[in-house]
Amino acid sequence: MTQVTTTRLGLRRRSYLALEPTPVGVLLRWIGLGIAAIACFFPFYAMVVLSLKPGLAVEFPSSLMPWNLSTESYEQVLGGQNVLVWLGNTLIYSIVSVAAVLLLSAMAGYAFAKKRFAGKEVMFWSFLAMVMVPFHVTLIPTFIVLAKLGGVDTYWGLILPTLANAQAVFLMRQFIQGLPDELFEAARIDGASELRIFFTIVLPLCKPVLATLGIFVFLWHWNDFLWPLIMAKSSNMWTLTVGISSLQQQNVPLSVMLAGSVVALVPIFFAYLLAQRYVQEGVATSGIKG
Known part of the structure; x- marks a missing residue:
């Protein structure tokens, strides 16, 4: 009975170790999450930056660069x-x-x-x-x-x-x-x-x-x-x-x-x-x- 229990515990530990992510898997996961975060954040970033550039023609990607900003539109x-x-x-x-x-x-x-x-x-x-x-x-x-x-x-x-x-x-x-x-x-x-x-x-x-x-x-x-x-x-x-x-x-x-x-x-x-x-x-x- 003790041997069977030990065998089961060993199999569970092996299954848990098999489920642990590898360093490559962790890196890929963080890269995927980073890309998803950038994709979600980009519309808000574009909205804020373009609102701070009054009177300028919208040209991509130069219009999205964070310089020549002005609060004239908010005023x-x-x-x-x-x-x-x-x-x-x-x-x-x-x-x-x-x-x-x-x-x-x-x-x-x-x-x-x-x-x-x-x-x-x-x-x-x-x-x-x-x-x-x-x-x-x-x-x-x-x-x-x-x-x-x-x-x-x-x-x-x-x-x-x-x-x-x-x-x-x-x-x-x-x-x-x-x-x-x-x-x-x-x-x-x-x-x-x-x-x-x-x-x-x-x-x-x-x-x-x-x-x-x-x-x-x-x-x-x-x-x-x-x-x-x-x-x-x-x-x-x-x-x-x-x-x-x-x-x-x-x-x-x-x-x-x-x-x-x-x-x-x-x-x-x-x-x-x-x-x-x-x-x-x-x-x-x-x-x-x-």
């Missing part, structure tokens, strides 16, 4: 255009929508995962069926209803239709289902109300999924073009995507348009940096901390 964007107004509109649209979607989806996910009530499964799967309905199908009816309610050129008209997010509810429900029921039972025995359980137990344990979901919802709202284009008629209510698109119709130089794109990219970058720590947290780690 024109931030000074002459309504980019700051569009940026404020986009921040309000994105941040308020993210906060509302996360709160409502967490509440709905907690109810569908841990509460018992009649018709729960039918209601959940009926709500989830919204995923199969394209947004463009409901676009015109939604606009007609909000227009009659006075929602055109208003923030609430932009935000309200985006709050019922079936994907967010589904993700929150699946995550909360994995939380131990003993936590909620112990809290109820201690006399905690449902709101206190939700805000002091459910939300702290859901930090990883809330951060991940928040990034996706923020990106979706930040890059949204069709709905703000329809609901915002005046230029003072445009978002960055609509405003930057309008610059193309005004025969604005390419460097100015790229400068506006860089300005629109910066908040997304910082949003990811702020949420990165929570995205990397595991469920077990967050449970111990909570």
Whole structure:
């Protein structure tokens, strides 16, 4: 028996050694990853460099060299255009929508995962069926209803239709289902109300999924073009995507348009940096901390 066990351990060690990469394999892997990183980074590099070269004809590859740079395009964007107004509109649209979607989806996910009530499964799967309905199908009816309610050129008209997010509810429900029921039972025995359980137990344990979901919802709202284009008629209510698109119709130089794109990219970058720590947290780690 001991000899058989030793033989098996020896075979496992040999298989592990066979799986270890050779120096040539490691080098090829790093070369491949480097090429992939350069390919992903190159569009952003080109956008930044070309935005810093106003009034010059684009010639490749000389236009991509980092010299003769000027901030004239950024001064024109931030000074002459309504980019700051569009940026404020986009921040309000994105941040308020993210906060509302996360709160409502967490509440709905907690109810569908841990509460018992009649018709729960039918209601959940009926709500989830919204995923199969394209947004463009409901676009015109939604606009007609909000227009009659006075929602055109208003923030609430932009935000309200985006709050019922079936994907967010589904993700929150699946995550909360994995939380131990003993936590909620112990809290109820201690006399905690449902709101206190939700805000002091459910939300702290859901930090990883809330951060991940928040990034996706923020990106979706930040890059949204069709709905703000329809609901915002005046230029003072445009978002960055609509405003930057309008610059193309005004025969604005390419460097100015790229400068506006860089300005629109910066908040997304910082949003990811702020949420990165929570995205990397595991469920077990967050449970111990909570």
